[in-house]
Structures are given as structure tokens and as C-alpha cells.
Amino acid sequence: MALEGFRCKNPYEILSADEIEKIHVGSLEVLEETGISVADRRSRQILEDGGCQVDHETERVKFPPDLVQWAIDQCPDRFTLRARNPELSLDLGGDLVYFASFPGFTWLDPETQTRREASVDDCAMLVRLCDALPMVHTLCQPVAHLGDKPPEVELEWVHAIELRNTDKTIMGTAFGGSSKWLVKMVEVCDQQTLGGICIASPLVIPADQAQGILDYAESGNPQLILSGPSKGATGPATMAGTLVLQNVEILGGTVLAQLANPGCGVMYMGYATPMDMRFGTMASGSAEVGIMAVATAQLARYYGMPSGVFFPMTDAKTPDPQAVYEKHLQTFLCATAGVNYIMPLGGLDNEGTHSPVQMVIDNEICRMVGKVLEGIQVDEERLAIDLIKEVGPVPGNYLKTEHTRQHWQEEYLIPEVGVREEFNTWVMSGSKGVVERATEIARQLMDTHQPNPLPKEAEVELQKILVAAEAEKIVQ
Amino acid sequence: MIENDLIAELKEAVIQGIPEKAVAAAERVVELQMDPVEAFESGLKPGISEVGEGFASGKLYLPDLVLSAETMKAAAKVLEAEISRTGTKRSEVGKVVLGTVQGDLHDIGKTIVATLLSSHGFDVIDLGVNISPDQYIEAVRREKPDVIGMSSLLTVTAKELGIVISKLKEQDLREDVKVIVGGGAVTSSYAEEIEADGYGQNAELGVRMTKFLLSVEG
Numbered sequence: 001m002a003l004e005g006f007r008c009k010n011p012y013e014i015l016s017a018d019e020i021e022k023i024h025v026g027s028l029e030v031l032e033e034t035g036i037s038v039a040d041r042r043s044r045q046i047l048e049d050g051g052c053q054v055d056h057e058t059e060r061v062k063f064p065p066d067l068v069q070w071a072i073d074q075c076p077d078r079f080t081l082r083a084r085n086p087e088l089s090l091d092l093g094g095d096l097v098y099f100a101s102f103p104g105f106t107w108l109d110p111e112t113q114t115r116r117e118a119s120v121d122d123c124a125m126l127v128r129l130c131d132a133l134p135m136v137h138t139l140c141q142p143v144a145h146l147g148d149k150p151p152e153v154e155l156e157w158v159h160a161i162e163l164r165n166t167d168k169t170i171m172g173t174a175f176g177g178s179s180k181w182l183v184k185m186v187e188v189c190d191q192q193t194l195g196g197i198c199i200a201s202p203l204v205i206p207a208d209q210a211q212g213i214l215d216y217a218e219s220g221n222p223q224l225i226l227s228g229p230s231k232g233a234t235g236p237a238t239m240a241g242t243l244v245l246q247n248v249e250i251l252g253g254t255v256l257a258q259l260a261n262p263g264c265g266v267m268y269m270g271y272a273t274p275m276d277m278r279f280g281t282m283a284s285g286s287a288e289v290g291i292m293a294v295a296t297a298q299l300a301r302y303y304g305m306p307s308g309v310f311f312p313m314t315d316a317k318t319p320d321p322q323a324v325y326e327k328h329l330q331t332f333l334c335a336t337a338g339v340n341y342i343m344p345l346g347g348l349d350n351e352g353t354h355s356p357v358q359m360v361i362d363n364e365i366c367r368m369v370g371k372v373l374e375g376i377q378v379d380e381e382r383l384a385i386d387l388i389k390e391v392g393p394v395p396g397n398y399l400k401t402e403h404t405r406q407h408w409q410e411e412y413l414i415p416e417v418g419v420r421e422e423f424n425t426w427v428m429s430g431s432k433g434v435v436e437r438a439t440e441i442a443r444q445l446m447d448t449h450q451p452n453p454l455p456k457e458a459e460v461e462l463q464k465i466l467v468a469a470e471a472e473k474i475v476q
Numbered sequence: 477m478i479e480n481d482l483i484a485e486l487k488e489a490v491i492q493g494i495p496e497k498a499v500a501a502a503e504r505v506v507e508l509q510m511d512p513v514e515a516f517e518s519g520l521k522p523g524i525s526e527v528g529e530g531f532a533s534g535k536l537y538l539p540d541l542v543l544s545a546e547t548m549k550a551a552a553k554v555l556e557a558e559i560s561r562t563g564t565k566r567s568e569v570g571k572v573v574l575g576t577v578q579g580d581l582h583d584i585g586k587t588i589v590a591t592l593l594s595s596h597g598f599d600v601i602d603l604g605v606n607i608s609p610d611q612y613i614e615a616v617r618r619e620k621p622d623v624i625g626m627s628s629l630l631t632v633t634a635k636e637l638g639i640v641i642s643k644l645k646e647q648d649l650r651e652d653v654k655v656i657v658g659g660g661a662v663t664s665s666y667a668e669e670i671e672a673d674g675y676g677q678n679a680e681l682g683v684r685m686t687k688f689l690l691s692v693e694g
Contacts, residue, residue: 105631105660105661117663117665144631145631145661151631151632151634151635152632152635154631154632155631155632175630175631175632176579176630176632176633178632200581200582204581206579206581208579230584232538232539233584234583234584237539275538275584277537277538277539278534278537278538279678280538280584280585280588280678280679281678351660352660
């Protein structure tokens with residue numbers, strides 16, 4: 001049993017089979033001749049024992065093509081991400097499409113629209129909103145930074161807050177050794193996490209990320225391996241070149257994961273973003289991000305791995321038209337390309353801000369895009385030939401038929417934030433725009449939604465793990 | 477006459493961002509025993525400052541700016557060797573040591589800051605990424621900069637900024653340099669908490685803060 005996502009039956013494609021082959025062959029060449037710098041000693045040893053050519057002095061690891069192919073063959077084409085509530089588990093891979101929340105460094109206060117550092121209480125409230133919104137199939141932590149906890153353990157705290165405030169599945173991290181503690185936390189909560197590994201472009205697996213690959217592989221948690229070259233800065237200026245680099249980095253991490261635990265679940269995850277050449281910022285809301293997402297889904301299918309993207313994103317600072325058109329384009333492209341794990345909900349300002357108001361608007365975008373994936377059901381009942389003949393010309397109409405009453409709901413999507421009423425009715429109900437309406441919904445959900453509580457015994461164990469993490473990580 | 481041509485060529489090479497051309501011109505300057513300070517001040521500097529202005533006004537883009545800064549760096553190396561050999565001295569706006577803190581490999585933001593600072597006439601020593609507190613201390617002793625700039629994009633490494641500042645105090649070096657911090661994980665309140673002298677939220681504000689702290693006009 002798993003959460004029902006959407007299905008992408010005929011994925012949109014942008015690369016030809018021949019172009020994918022060129023990216024693959026080029027990637028093998030880079031992996032073999034240049035390799036990747038792996039900063040963790042134990043990981044390098046595992047790679048060396050597995051057949052890589054390793055220079056421990058320079059930390060450089062070169063990957064023979066046969067070994068890369070072996071690792072690709074080990075990857076399951078779909079895997080389950082187990083929730084403690086089995087109905088909320090994800091079945092990742094195939095034609096299934098799921099939506100996830102997106103993190104920010106700070107969060108945007110709904111009423112004042114100002115950026116704030118999140119406290120433990122703020123974070124819990126944001127997680128409850130993720131729990132409440134139906135299009136959040138799974139969570140990435142809404143905020144990555146807590147103002148009221150020591151930085152050494154803030155990610156451990158964030159994950160504990162997630163586990164306490166939702167029984168949906170959560171994405172893990174590896175920064176600062178957080179993977180070690182998260183695998184213990186999800187174990188006592190009787191669930192899995194989708195471990196999140198970030199490769200540093202170009203061509204470096206930092207020590208904590210390498211350790212994270214091992215932690216998740218060895219503990220039996222599936223993981224996503226995320227590469228995010230910035231086109232023109234930490235990757236080539238061309239999309240094709242950036243896709244090669246992204247591919248090299250994901251495959252390199254995959255080899256380590258498969259050597260550590262052959263057959264473990266690895267998601268192929270892209271985060272390639274152009275750099276804006278005027279400001280040096282990541283152009284995270286650009287169309288190119290969506291274009292490369294389509295290619296990322298194709299490459300993952302080529303390798304027989306579930307796919308993910310660390311976006312849709314926007315560079316807009318507030319929930320405004322730019323936020324909506326940038327995120328909508330990317331969400332639409334990702335979903336119709338059949339990306340299995342898409343993260344549209346709540347992000348603003350690249351990774352700068354998480355916004356509850358934007359969450360509610362994105363929830364609506366996801367419902368609409370999901371509707372697109374559902375397509376059109378064509379059968380005798382729905383073709384309604386007999387009905388059309390029966391109703392005939394005007395003054396016949398369909399509003400008064402039983403057929404309409406029976407079928408309209410399954411085919412309609414009633415917007416929660418979008419305005420549909422005619423002008424005067426809209427004025428009489430306060431002339432509220434989308435942002436105002438979304439703010440009211442977000443506030444109401446944050447104040448009243450009650451998640452399913454974490455079992456008492458798990459809560460006690462979770463607390464013990466936090467205490468142990470603090471004792472080990474905070475240098476007195 | 478040749479002297480003026482060479483200086484014009486240095487300037488042009490920086491504007492075009494062609495290191496080989498600038499190095500060849502700088503080597504000719506040395507060969508002809510021209511004044512290396514003059515070549516620096518009238519060739520390289522106006523060149524990079526023109527590129528800096530072009531970038532600020534939106535006519536040029538980061539790849540232009542970065543390649544021009546690389547060109548200037550390559551030619552400056554040739555001229556500086558000659559300057560120190562002849563024992564002359566060129567005027568300096570100020571010297572800045574930059575780096576990304578230990579545990580963080582993010583390079584681009586800091587590189588943009590370095591490039592913008594050099595286009596504003598600062599001497600910039602870019603230590604690179606993953607720089608330990610001891611490496612910062614050593615660089616302060618060695619380079620005697622007016623400012624050190626530190627960057628952290630990751631929240632888990634932001635604490636390193638405070639550690640470096642404490643080390644500077646321990647080593648009695650804190651009064652010798654101004655400290656500016658920036659990067660994705662750094663807020664102005666955190667900068668205040670660790671007693672940095674300045675906070676640069678982005679590259680442009682970092683440059684402005686550097687100028688402000690050193691009382692440089694413009």
C-alpha cells in the first residue's frame with residue numbers, strides 16, 4: 001500500500017536516444033579519465049576495493065566504465081519509501097509522480113511578508129502546514145536553519161520536529177554528519193527516510209556527503225543523489241555540458257552507494273541551475289531549469305533509476321506573479337516529463353525563503369498539474385453520445401441532467417485560492433486577491449491542523465537521540 | 477612612443493580579457509626597463525576599472541569581468557616581480573584576504589567578491605575554499621591585509637566565522653584587521669553576534685562595506 005500519486009503515462013521528451021547515448025558515453029570518459037575527488041577516507045577505500053583507481057594523497061578517484069555499469073545495474077528501477085503510516089509510503093519509480101515541499105534558509109511571515117529566522121515552534125508550525133496540505137505527498141524540511149538551536153545540531157532538531165509533526169515521509173540530509181543521527185531517529189519511529197546527498201560541483205564528494213551515502217546505504221534507507229552544477233559557474237555554460245557533469249557526479253555517488261550495499265535504492269536527482277551573469281545569483285526560476293529537468297528524467301529512465309529534481313523554484317522574493325509563472329512552468333515540465341519526485345511546494349527566492357502562503361498557492365498549482373496528468377477518461381458513459389442526442393438543441397441543456405450531477409465532480413477541480421466568481425460578487429466579498437486568500441488558508445491550517453501524534457515510546461527514544469547528538473557534536 | 481603603446485596595450489588586454497596578450501606586454505615593459513609602477517597604474521588599473529564600470533552599468537557580464545580580472549592578475553605578477561626587484565612602491569587602495577571557511581567548498585560567490593574588489597583597485601589575496609582558522613591566521617601574519625573577508629554558504633559551517641574571529645583575538649591580531657563576513661548562511665545579526673566589523677549580504681554590498689571600513693572614496 002502506498003500513497004496515490006499522479007501518473008505520467010506518455011512522458012514529454014526533449015533529448016533523442018542518440019543524444020542520451022552521447023551524454024552517457026561522455027560521462028563514462030570523464031569518470032574514467034578525470035574522476036571525482038572524494039574527501040572521505042573510508043569511502044575512498046571502499047571505492048578502491050571495488051575496483052576504482054584511487055590516489056589517497058590527492059583524494060582523486062577514477063571509475064572504470066565496467067564498474068559504473070555494474071553499479072547502474074544494481075540500482076532498483078523502483079523502491080518503496082516506507083512511512084510509519086503505510087498509507088503514506090511512497091512507491092518511487094515507474095510512471096508515478098509525487099510532490100514534495102521545498103526548504104528555505106529563513107521563512108516568510110504570512111501577515112507581515114518579512115523574512116524571519118525560524119524557531120523550533122515556527123518550524124513545527126511549518127511542518128504542520130505540510131502535513132495538512134494534500135499535495136505535499138512527502139516532505140523536504142521546510143526550513144534548514146533554526147535560530148534558537150546550536151548550528152551543530154540544527155538539522156537533527158529540524159528532522160526531529162518533522163517526525164513529531166507529520167507521519168508523511170521526510171527527506172534526510174548529510175550536512176555536518178546529520179545522516180548518522182537521522183537514520184537512528186527514523187528507526188525508532190518505525191519508518192524510513194529518503195537520504196539526501198549533495199555532490200559539490202564540479203566533481204567533489206565532500207566528506208560528510210560521502211559518509212551520508214554510506215550511512216543511508218548501510219542502514220537500508222533509500223537515498224537521492226543530488227548534483228547541482230550552476231551552468232556557467234560550477235558547470236559548463238551549455239546545457240548539454242552541464243547535463244554531462246551532473247550525470248558524472250550522480251553516477252560517481254551511485255557507485256559508492258552500490259558498493260556499500262548492492263541493490264540499495266538510489267534516486268537520480270538533478271538540480272542544475274544557470275548562474276545569472278549580471279548578479280552571480282542562481283537563476284533558479286529560469287526556463288532552462290525546467291528544460292534540464294526533462295533531460296534529467298530521460299537520463300534516469302535510461303539508467304532504470306527513479307528520478308527527482310530539487311525544484312521547481314523561483315527567484316521571486318514574495319508570493320507574486322513571478323513566483324507563480326516560474327514555478328508553474330517548471331512544475332508542468334517536470335510532471336509531464338514524468339519526474340517521479342518533484343519539489344514545488346513553498347520555496348521562494350532560490351533556497352532563501354520558505355513561504356506558507358506560497359505553499360497554499362503551490363498546492364493549487366500541483367492540483368492543476370496533477371489534473372493535466374490525469375488526462376481525459378474516454379468510455380461510453382463519458383462520451384455521452386446518447387445524452388447529447390437526448391438533450392438535443394436549445395432549449396435543451398445539461399445542467400438539469402442526472403449525468404451532470406453524477407460526473408461533474410470527478411472531472412472538475414474547484415480552486416481554493418483562485419477567484420472564479422463574477423466581478424460584483426468578488427467586490428462584495430472584499431475584493432480579495434490570491435495572496436490574501438492564500439494567507440487566510442495558510443493561517444487557519446497552521447493554527448488548527450492537528451497531525452497524527454508520534455507514539456509515546458518513539459518520542460522518548462527520539463529525545464534520547466537528540467541528547468546524544470548534542471553531547472557528541474557540541475564542543476564545550 | 478613605444479612606452480605609450482605598451483601601456484595602451486596592457487589596458488586593452490585587460491579590457492578584452494586576454495591573459496597571454498597582457499603578459500606579453502608586461503614582459504616587454506620589463507625588457508625595455510620601463511617604470512613598472514607606471515605600467516600598473518596607467519595600464520592595468522584603468523583597464524580593470526573600465527571593465528568594472530561596464531559591469532556595474534549592465535553592459536558587461538560576469539564572464540567578462542572574471543576573465544579581465546584573471547588577465548590583470550597574470551600581468552600584475554610580471555610587473556610586481558619587477559616592482560619588488562627595483563624596490564619601488566605602487567599606491568594601494570587596500571589589501572584584502574578572502575576565503576571560504578573550513579568545511580565549505582562554495583567558491584563562486586567569494587570569487588565574484590574578489591573580482592569586484594580588484595576592479596575597484598584593491599589588492600586581493602584569494603585563499604580559496606575550505607580554509608581552516610590556522611590558514612586565515614597564517615595569511616594575516618604573512619600578507620598583513622587591511623581586511624579579511626570570510627564566506628560561508630552552509631549553515632553548519634557558519635560557526636567557523638566566529639572561530640576565526642576568536643583565534644584572531646587569541647593571537648592578538650584582531651586589532652590589525654577589519655573582518656567582513658558574508659555568504660548564504662550568514663545574517664547581519666549573526667555577524668554582529670560574532671563581532672565582525674562588517675556584513676556583506678552580496679558581492680556589491682561586500683565591496684561597499686570594504687570601502688566604508690577603509691574610508692575609501694567612491
